[in-house]
Amino acid sequence: MRLGYSLSYWGTAGLSPAEHLTLVREAERLGYHSAWAAETYGTDPASLMAWLAGQTTRIRLGTAILQMPARRPVAAAMTAATIDQLCGGRFRLGLGFSGPQLVEGWHGLRFDRPLAQARDYVAVVRMALAREPVRYSGPTLTVPLPDSEGKEMALAVEPVQQPLPIYLATLGPQAVRLTGEIADGWLPLNFPPEHVAACRVQLQEGAARAGRTLDGFDVAPMVMVLVEEDLELAYDMMRPMLALYLGGMGSRRHNFHNQLAARLGFEREAETMQEAFLAGRQGEAMAAMSDALVDAMTVCGPPARVRERLAAYREAGVTTLIVGVVPPTLRLRMEQLRRIAEIAGSL
Incomplete structure (x- = not known):
């Protein structure tokens, strides 16, 4: 590889x-x-x-x-x-x-x-x-x-x-x-x-x-x-860019990265993150992201x-x-x- x-x-x-x-x-x-x-x-x-x-x-x-x-x-x-x-x-x-x-x-x-x-x-x-x-x-x-x-x-x-x-x-x-x-x-x-x-x-x-x-x-x-x-620090450093993809890279109807997170089993938190991000609450969007989701996608x-x-x-x-x-x-x-x-x- x-x-x-x-x-x-x-x-x-x-x-x-x-x-x-x-x-x-x-x-x-x-x-x-x-x-x-x-x-x-x-x-x-x-x-x-x-x-x-x-x-x-x-x-x-x-x-x-x-x-x-x-x-x-x-x-x-x-x-x-x-x-x-x-x-x-x-x-x-x-x-x-x-x-x-x-x-x-x-x-x-x-x-x-x-x-x-x-x-x-x-x-x-x-x-x-x-x-x-x-x-x-x-x-x-x-x-x-x-x-x-x-x-x-x-x-x-x-x-x-x-x-x-x-x-x-x-x-x-x-x-x-x-x-x-x-x-x-x-x-x-x-x-x-x-x-x-x-x-x-x-x-x-x-x-x-x-x-x-x-x-x-x-x-x-x-x-x-x-x-x-420091694993917790690593998770926190990943959250801003991942929140941008899952919350802001697309419209409410069409965000292919958010849909991917849903297919991976994180549908509810992906929806919560997107709602917060699109409402301008980026900090809340990052906080809604579980360690398991960060671990899956990074x-x-x-x-x-x-x-x-x-x-x-x-x-x-x-x-x-x-x-x-x-x-x-x-x-x-x-x-x-x-x-x-x-x-x-x-x-």
Whole structure:
């Protein structure tokens, strides 16, 4: 099992660009396989990856994720091919649906038929990255437009990798099956190892629909990790970001992270947390979060406890574990990267 490092949402970490670069270079020095950047309504992860491409040499660079509604599929393909050229074939294109709160509130688009849109989107991205003339007709996308002045075009720049890996960030059963069918990797967020193992069946079902296996498929969950002798302190350090996901990452009707917590058996407290968070009572939302919920959706505690949890991810079939670190300072984050690498290396 390889390690990845998540820069998370650049603007929320409280670190300067130079400090983020220091962390990525340290992850590269420690042997981390990949570094990933996310997208909400702040910094652009593709720009970050292009910037890091010229300042690193070995570590793979990925978007986790680019929001599909935010850019047309051929634009995503151009971005991916460009960054892959800049970094010498180290890029991974991670894509995601986002949710109605952001898609409708920020991009001004309807959150409609996301699975159908994702299928069409990935098909066009693959066609463009293969430098084939793009001609596609699906339920949600037709290129070129019929009865128009449009013409078939092919991508004018060639990515180093053929094929360039495409990942999907999905949570629900049908979306996970689609990931197994059309993607090269899976980016679930805050999944406990037991749930990752259970979802492999859905990935396999999707792969079977496409007449393939999961050989070479990258199961790459993203999880917050903290090595800390004081377990109660570790839980408390995890609560703010977890409360944001379960309480504020979505609307009252559509919060996929909250729905995941419910599927894991925490429906009542997830509902209580969301009510408090959306009412502006973030402290109450964090207080409503049980240690058991934090334990399920993160990895934290003394080294032996973290080692046991990382081993469980490996046994669940995880091939890349992407870790997010939560301490507020550069020094403490550097220390966490080192300690996590040491524990993972001892498995």
